[in-house]
Amino acid sequence: MAKLRIGVVSPEREIWSGEADMVIAKTVDGEIGIMPNHAPVLGVLVEGGVLRIKRGDGDIVAAVHGGFISVASNDVSVLAETAELGSEVDVAAARDALQRALASVQADGEDAEAQVEAKRARARLRAAGEEV
């Protein structure tokens, strides 16, 4: 079966590239699963989403904050403003960030920045395989 060629890039570096069987990403319209021979798609990704790349030998999970996914003839590129592989996430730091963000959300329900911060921290923890 054909494979997907995947590149996950952020402006500052290439985060991951390789072949896979399936990609699951979260766009503003909802979750989208891409398998080989998918129709060309260009989608906007949500803030604080989790990207799952399914391969025969274990999945690759990354926290992706904002950006785009573009699919064309089995080439999938994920352009993220910032992204982090699950294996690179510093779990303790992410938990800290989540606690701080939640505290400021509680103090001020209108604090949009803190809400985004909390989303990001949750995505990082989920990417690292933690329960949130």
Added chain:
Amino acid sequence: MGAQLRLLRRRIRSVRSTAKITRAQELIASSRIIKAQQRMEAAVPYEREITRAVSAVLSNSADIDHPLTAAKERPANAGVLIVTSDRGFAGGFNANILREAEALAGHLRGRGVEVKPFVVGRKGITWHRFRSREMSGEWSGFSDKPLYAHAKEIAGALIGAFEDENGIDEIHVVYTGFVSMLTQDVQAKRILPLEVEETTEEPPGGPLPYYEFEPTAGEVLNQLLPRYIESRIYNALLQSAASEHASRRRAMKSATDNANELIRVFTQQMNQARQAEITQEISEIVGGANALADASAGKE
């Protein structure tokens, strides 16, 4: 005579310590060029993908009507982003940039467009302050190692001004493009409004397929264009940083070479002076001895 010797010795000592500093600067700059180049290369995949995505959206949606691509018929104000360095010691780096920026400003004024400078880098900011020119935006402190966050901040300010009714109608960027270690050239480009080219040529990487958009083409474009501008600005900042290090390396290398040449000339002069002093002393001694010998010969 002794005074001249002392003077030369002192000058050699001071030139030598200057040479040590410039040599160290040269070595630091050389090591940083490589890092700056690596950062430039790391940014390439994202740039390529985002450019491709923008062309995909634009070529898919027949009627392109987005504020960021619409050129005004009579632009009144133009923002010029001038990318300079924070530190000097880089030869003509900042002078070249500012000269090009002035030329562009003159050209724009000739078309009847008011110029609003947005300046990056301490050198450019002080240049504008010294001439008491108003700046619409200024950023400094990261010229030798720009991050994407900096580009985002700058792009945010520029796009904000562009979307504002009474803001700016065009955005130009003047920066030093990094061609190679030895060649850097100043470039002036218009980044907004985007130029949409109607072409029948195939884009690099094959023809663009007919995309589906999530949620809609318009929304994707809304999100995509600011990111594209950010990426262009980030690219300009990275190239400028690499060029800054390259010019600094070159300037410091010629300063070190000049200092070494000076040391050579001064050493020669010093040796000459010392030799002249010795010769004079000998001739004085010989002269004195002869006079004594003549005197004692006269007594007998």
